[in-house]
Amino acid sequence: MSPSSPGPTLIPIASPSLEVLKQRRQRLSDVFTDPVLLWSGNASARNFPANVYPFRANSHFLYFVGYPLQNAVVYLEGGRLTLYMDNPSAASALWHGPEPEREAIAHHIGASAAFPLADLPLRAQDAATVLAQDGPTQQHQGSVLGRSVVAAPQAEGLDRELAIAISQIRLCHDAAGLEEMRHAAAVTVKAHQAGMRATPTASHESDVRAAMERVILAQNMTTAYSSIVTVQGEVLHNNHYHHRLSPGDLLLADVGAETASGWAADITRTWPVSGTFSPSQRSLYAIVLAAHDACIAEIKPGVEYREIHLLAAQIMAEGLVDLGILRGNPMDLVEQDAHALFFPHGVGHLLGLDVHDMEDLGDMAGYAPGRQRSDRFGLSYLRLDRPLQPNMVVTIEPGFYQVPGILQNPDWRSRYQTLVNWDRLAEFADVRGIRIEDDVRVTETGHEVLTAALPTAIADIEALMNG
Amino acid sequence: MSPSSPGPTLIPIASPSLEVLKQRRQRLSDVFTDPVLLWSGNASARNFPANVYPFRANSHFLYFVGYPLQNAVVYLEGGRLTLYMDNPSAASALWHGPEPEREAIAHHIGASAAFPLADLPLRAQDAATVLAQDGPTQQHQGSVLGRSVVAAPQAEGLDRELAIAISQIRLCHDAAGLEEMRHAAAVTVKAHQAGMRATPTASHESDVRAAMERVILAQNMTTAYSSIVTVQGEVLHNNHYHHRLSPGDLLLADVGAETASGWAADITRTWPVSGTFSPSQRSLYAIVLAAHDACIAEIKPGVEYREIHLLAAQIMAEGLVDLGILRGNPMDLVEQDAHALFFPHGVGHLLGLDVHDMEDLGDMAGYAPGRQRSDRFGLSYLRLDRPLQPNMVVTIEPGFYQVPGILQNPDWRSRYQTLVNWDRLAEFADVRGIRIEDDVRVTETGHEVLTAALPTAIADIEALMNG
Numbered sequence: 001m002s003p004s005s006p007g008p009t010l011i012p013i014a015s016p017s018l019e020v021l022k023q024r025r026q027r028l029s030d031v032f033t034d035p036v037l038l039w040s041g042n043a044s045a046r047n048f049p050a051n052v053y054p055f056r057a058n059s060h061f062l063y064f065v066g067y068p069l070q071n072a073v074v075y076l077e078g079g080r081l082t083l084y085m086d087n088p089s090a091a092s093a094l095w096h097g098p099e100p101e102r103e104a105i106a107h108h109i110g111a112s113a114a115f116p117l118a119d120l121p122l123r124a125q126d127a128a129t130v131l132a133q134d135g136p137t138q139q140h141q142g143s144v145l146g147r148s149v150v151a152a153p154q155a156e157g158l159d160r161e162l163a164i165a166i167s168q169i170r171l172c173h174d175a176a177g178l179e180e181m182r183h184a185a186a187v188t189v190k191a192h193q194a195g196m197r198a199t200p201t202a203s204h205e206s207d208v209r210a211a212m213e214r215v216i217l218a219q220n221m222t223t224a225y226s227s228i229v230t231v232q233g234e235v236l237h238n239n240h241y242h243h244r245l246s247p248g249d250l251l252l253a254d255v256g257a258e259t260a261s262g263w264a265a266d267i268t269r270t271w272p273v274s275g276t277f278s279p280s281q282r283s284l285y286a287i288v289l290a291a292h293d294a295c296i297a298e299i300k301p302g303v304e305y306r307e308i309h310l311l312a313a314q315i316m317a318e319g320l321v322d323l324g325i326l327r328g329n330p331m332d333l334v335e336q337d338a339h340a341l342f343f344p345h346g347v348g349h350l351l352g353l354d355v356h357d358m359e360d361l362g363d364m365a366g367y368a369p370g371r372q373r374s375d376r377f378g379l380s381y382l383r384l385d386r387p388l389q390p391n392m393v394v395t396i397e398p399g400f401y402q403v404p405g406i407l408q409n410p411d412w413r414s415r416y417q418t419l420v421n422w423d424r425l426a427e428f429a430d431v432r433g434i435r436i437e438d439d440v441r442v443t444e445t446g447h448e449v450l451t452a453a454l455p456t457a458i459a460d461i462e463a464l465m466n467g
Numbered sequence: 468m469s470p471s472s473p474g475p476t477l478i479p480i481a482s483p484s485l486e487v488l489k490q491r492r493q494r495l496s497d498v499f500t501d502p503v504l505l506w507s508g509n510a511s512a513r514n515f516p517a518n519v520y521p522f523r524a525n526s527h528f529l530y531f532v533g534y535p536l537q538n539a540v541v542y543l544e545g546g547r548l549t550l551y552m553d554n555p556s557a558a559s560a561l562w563h564g565p566e567p568e569r570e571a572i573a574h575h576i577g578a579s580a581a582f583p584l585a586d587l588p589l590r591a592q593d594a595a596t597v598l599a600q601d602g603p604t605q606q607h608q609g610s611v612l613g614r615s616v617v618a619a620p621q622a623e624g625l626d627r628e629l630a631i632a633i634s635q636i637r638l639c640h641d642a643a644g645l646e647e648m649r650h651a652a653a654v655t656v657k658a659h660q661a662g663m664r665a666t667p668t669a670s671h672e673s674d675v676r677a678a679m680e681r682v683i684l685a686q687n688m689t690t691a692y693s694s695i696v697t698v699q700g701e702v703l704h705n706n707h708y709h710h711r712l713s714p715g716d717l718l719l720a721d722v723g724a725e726t727a728s729g730w731a732a733d734i735t736r737t738w739p740v741s742g743t744f745s746p747s748q749r750s751l752y753a754i755v756l757a758a759h760d761a762c763i764a765e766i767k768p769g770v771e772y773r774e775i776h777l778l779a780a781q782i783m784a785e786g787l788v789d790l791g792i793l794r795g796n797p798m799d800l801v802e803q804d805a806h807a808l809f810f811p812h813g814v815g816h817l818l819g820l821d822v823h824d825m826e827d828l829g830d831m832a833g834y835a836p837g838r839q840r841s842d843r844f845g846l847s848y849l850r851l852d853r854p855l856q857p858n859m860v861v862t863i864e865p866g867f868y869q870v871p872g873i874l875q876n877p878d879w880r881s882r883y884q885t886l887v888n889w890d891r892l893a894e895f896a897d898v899r900g901i902r903i904e905d906d907v908r909v910t911e912t913g914h915e916v917l918t919a920a921l922p923t924a925i926a927d928i929e930a931l932m933n934g
Contacts, residue, residue, distance in 0.1 A: 050826060051692050133511075206687040214677045218676075242479065344561060360516065
């Protein structure tokens with residue numbers, strides 16, 4: 001590099017404009033007037049200190065700073081941002097190449113000033129913060145602030161007020177955030193298409209997972225969460241990929257990309273290993289798809305998300321009665337949570353920088369003030385209970401599962417003994433789990449399905465696999 | 468599941484037999500008679516607590532237990548192992564499927580007894596341990612042992628003696644460990660072949676990385692470390708993949724698979740984006756390959772690894788003199804560390820359960836007792852300084868790089884001003900970085916290259932890319 005060179009710059013990624021970032025910072029100062037410190041966090045050691053997991057910056061930091069800086073802290077007050085970060089060491093240039101100096105980074109992110117980390121305690125007094133994810137950063141937070149910092153759901157005082165303020169700001173996305181989510185959605189659609197096409201010649205779940213994640217890696221993105229690609233769809237958080245594929249299996253794939261600046265997509269599809277749904281698979285898939293479509297059709301501002309969930313339950317119950325698996329009046333069945341034997345989770349959640357957006361804040365973001373989780377079997381796992389607002393993005397993901405831990409549970413079995421036709425259910429043994437999940441933006445008057453490019457209809461999926 | 472079912476079992480992975488595990492435990496008790504506690508560790512949060520990085524168990528735990536249990540502790544004494552681990556919760560079955568009980572796991576890993584974690588403090592007094600990687604587990608270690616546990620390089624007393632004992636045991640691999648490493652090597656070879664084949668139609672580094680990691684994921688393995696796939700090979704730890712490929716570029720790929728039970732491979736190849744090396748690339752590649760081949764040829768028991776490193780330096784210096792890039796007598800140039808301008812790192816390191824095996828113990832494993840790092844520019848990054856022993860596995864990875872941070876550094880530039888023909892060097896501007904790395908087992912009389920199936924010769928690589 002010549003002496004007149006302007007110096008190294010940050011790795012280019014798609015990130016919000018300075019104007020957008022300044023708007024976000026201003027919105028924060030409009031609702032929270034005390035000073036705020038946000039830590040980006042540090043890479044976590046994998047098996048020895050120098051071998052780390054790929055670094056993922058804290059989501060609140062990413063929202064207001066726009067760039068995944070490592071081991072950086074920002075001080076926000078009155079819409080102005082000050083960066084605290086150390087310059088790269090001389091030795092670092094050998095191992096990591098030329099890296100930008102603090103001043104160059106400050107310029108890039110629109111900071112009004114920049115100082116080394118050692119100066120941070122001078123400014124830290126009385127600042128509010130949100131707990132970081134990794135241990136060393138949590139320790140740094142405690143030592144800089146001179147007090148213990150706890151997870152947001154347990155926080156009190158200013159930290160609690162800050163968490164509430166941030167949850168309000170991040171609840172509805174600006175155009176820059178939505179653009180990132182559209183990008184994540186587009187790549188995720190391609191990953192699912194690749195997974196469907198790879199299945200007929202795949203031998204194991206891992207082959208399909210690899211074909212899907214290849215698409216995401218090729219776009220220089222990462223997965224937003226550990227992929228689920230399994231013939232045991234009834235295991236809801238299944239991160240194993242060792243099963244051999246059999247022609248009669250359904251494969252459930254819940255895989256989403258995350259952009260370089262941290263925005264997530266979250267799509268689930270379920271397809272037959274053979275390329276053709278069996279009659280029993282077809283019947284149950286049609287019920288889940290009906291619930292999926294009906295829920296999306298209802299999405300618009302003002303609608304209670306809890307009602308969307310109950311609509312999914314209602315349609316599932318109706319379908320299962322029509323198929324002869326449940327007995328009785330669908331509305332009564334839902335009131336008794338009989339649908340939850342087969343659909344035990346919530347119909348979806350907020351989506352944004354986190355796949356369960358702002359879940360580090362507990363239910364502050366997901367639940368409207370004054371509301372809390374139900375203890376009803378059919379509602380306790382609902383992650384979102386708010387009226388919908390324009391530019392919220394939610395997932396819609398009804399499912400049907402035969403979970404042994406539920407269906408073989410003696411208590412539930414006796415409670416629902418007469419409401420389930422167990423002999424009829426046995427005819428659907430080749431359906432372990434079906435889920436259909438899309439990402440839906442609430443518009444001013446209705447909704448927009450960000451992931452609509454990926455088919456859900458049986459005929460379209462079969463055509464994609466066999467075409 | 469029927470009531471008479473034996474209950475869920477662990478996910479099947481290739482892992483050592485109980486006989487092998489008992490031998491390893493017995494060897495430990497032969498050299499370290501005090502009781503030992505080893506923690507497996509916990510998954511680390513990514514952006515919120517429930518969204519974690521893929522769990523990787525502690526390597527010392529894996530060596531003696533053979534299975535990547537999460538949040539487990541083992542007590543080792545006199546060759547006997549006691550498992551401390553909690554049973555899965557009832558709710559866990561819904562989200563994670565049926566999981567084995569503690570007793571079933573104890574049987575699987577050959578434990579003589581098993582207790583819940585709450586019983587651990589009763590047995591913990593006076594036990595030695597090794598610091599875990601993740602924060603919550605480190606806190607658990609401190610609270611269970613009632614004392615602070617520090618990283619092995621800083622440890623004193625029993626913890627230090629334990630680290631030395633483990634480093635001796637893990638230094639030379641048993642047949643079961645070698646079998647795992649052969650498996651990792653075979654998959655890594657296939658990943659590199661896929662990378663070479665994908666390059667001619669790839670547009671960015673990320674496309675090649677994705678093609679390589681797909682092979683590893685499809686085998687249900689993970690990467691042993693963050694892949695390096697870059698046209699900026701002079702950045703030694705380059706984990707970015709955003710550059711567009713140009714026909715004149717060399718692509719350096721340092722990618723290795725890790726088996727399910729934790730054993731690593733570590734291969735680097737450098738190939739031309741176009742499929743054909745340029746004359747300047749060919750000349751420098753030939754020098755690195757000559758060093759690579761000469762070093763491997765020397766590997767046998769009793770040889771000092773430091774001498775292997777110096778041999779690489781010597782051959783690099785000779786080659787660079789022949790090419791007209793360095794001036795002078797090669798032996799003198801090495802004594803002045805002039806080779807290190809272009810080959811600034813060590814020729815390799817130990818390989819095993821960690822890609823830099825046992826690096827969490829500092830230099831305890833890599834350096835023979837009484838030896839320590841040199842402060843010489845050409846030796847300070849050498850990670851291994853021991854006489855070779857049968858069944859050690861080491862990497863051999865000489866390289867040539869044009870690192871601006873070194874070559875533009877005014878101090879070094881003046882120190883080596885007359886020893887480098889800078890005009891001649893400028894003719895090799897299309898070589899930013901070349902490294903050729905293989906994994907080599909020391910045999911009773913010589914060596915075995917575990918990664919020999921992947922070609923190193925220019926003609927073979929060009930044939931693979933264009934075939």
